Amino acid sequence: MAALKHSRQREMIKEFLMTRKDHPTADIVYMNVRQQNPTISLGTVYRNLTLLADIGEIARLRVGDGVDHFDADTSPHYHFVCTECGAVIDLEMDSIESITELAGANFDGHIAGHVTYFYGTCGSCTRSQKLS
Amino acid sequence: MAALKHSRQREMIKEFLMTRKDHPTADIVYMNVRQQNPTISLGTVYRNLTLLADIGEIARLRVGDGVDHFDADTSPHYHFVCTECGAVIDLEMDSIESITELAGANFDGHIAGHVTYFYGTCGSCTRSQKLS
DNA sequence: TTCCTTGCAAATCGTTTGCATAATG
DNA sequence: CATTATGCAAACGATTTGCAAGGAA
Numbered sequence: 001m002a003a004l005k006h007s008r009q010r011e012m013i014k015e016f017l018m019t020r021k022d023h024p025t026a027d028i029v030y031m032n033v034r035q036q037n038p039t040i041s042l043g044t045v046y047r048n049l050t051l052l053a054d055i056g057e058i059a060r061l062r063v064g065d066g067v068d069h070f071d072a073d074t075s076p077h078y079h080f081v082c083t084e085c086g087a088v089i090d091l092e093m094d095s096i097e098s099i100t101e102l103a104g105a106n107f108d109g110h111i112a113g114h115v116t117y118f119y120g121t122c123g124s125c126t127r128s129q130k131l132s
Numbered sequence: 133m134a135a136l137k138h139s140r141q142r143e144m145i146k147e148f149l150m151t152r153k154d155h156p157t158a159d160i161v162y163m164n165v166r167q168q169n170p171t172i173s174l175g176t177v178y179r180n181l182t183l184l185a186d187i188g189e190i191a192r193l194r195v196g197d198g199v200d201h202f203d204a205d206t207s208p209h210y211h212f213v214c215t216e217c218g219a220v221i222d223l224e225m226d227s228i229e230s231i232t233e234l235a236g237a238n239f240d241g242h243i244a245g246h247v248t249y250f251y252g253t254c255g256s257c258t259r260s261q262k263l264s
Numbered sequence: 265t266t267c268c269t270t271g272c273a274a275a276t277c278g279t280t281t282g283c284a285t286a287a288t289g
Numbered sequence: 290c291a292t293t294a295t296g297c298a299a300a301c302g303a304t305t306t307g308c309a310a311g312g313a314a
Contacts, residue, residue, distance in 0.1 A: 108255035116248040123240035
């Protein structure tokens with residue numbers, strides 16, 4: 001259980017993440033944080049994102065596009081991914097926690113939770129499709 | 133819309149996949165199909181798995197372990213992933229299709245579907261944990 | 265003969281890691 | 290001082306791709 005020391009880089013990364021609601025990737029975090037600290041390395045960004053996710057201070061999102069996204073909002077909520085523009089958007093919806101019980105009903109083993117995300121076309125992509 | 137020609141390799145890959153219910157990865161498909169055709173290449177396996185998934189003859193599964201799994205069963209059903217042994221298992225459960233409507237209720241855009249998988253410990257891993 | 269498919273190897277891409285140095289407690 | 294964190298670059302693992310040769314329609 002390593003004894004976590006404070007680091008300016010980690011702080012910057014977490015702070016940047018808290019200003020964004022669009023679930024940036026490691027690379028986007030890197031490009032942005034680099035504007036305040038031009039010598040920060042991509043490795044450091046990855047290391048800290050992984051560390052923060054491991055201790056539960058941020059969430060790592062996998063939405064099928066092959067790149068991890070990160071979210072400073074660790075409260076339970078679901079995401080939508082636009083298949084047109086790739087945007088990852090928070091959804092406000094009623095709880096669907098009950099699906100975990102449904103899944104466990106006929107299952108020999110223990111179900112701890114589920115991963116779910118929704119996909120389709122976001123508002124602006126839907127509108128531009130209608131024009132064409 | 134390329135005019136798809138018959139290929140022995142593609143046939144072997146699909147046939148192998150149909151014999152398995154454990155959702156093998158590309159590498160496992162490769163190792164197995166190679167026993168019947170030792171000169172088949174990994175690239176060919178990847179190309180055909182991607183092609184078959186694109187035309188809907190098989191399904192590509194992403195369950196968060198960083199490796200794609202493939203499933204010859206394209207009927208709608210859900211999967212469970214064991215966090216201990218990595219097994220990917222079919223679940224028999226009631227439909228949860230309704231969550232797509234729930235998600236769309238307050239959403240500006242069009243939700244086409246969702247991706248969901250469950251995780252926890254499978255039957256045998258649950259039992260061996262109890263022993264220790 | 266057209267053009268889809270293969271085998272092979274090299275290339276990509278996101279992410280991780282080893283190492284020497286710097287920063288923290 | 291003991292240890293954790295950093296920057297850099299090299300290494301990784303899964304997957305994709307360019308290319309010349311082979312096979313199907």
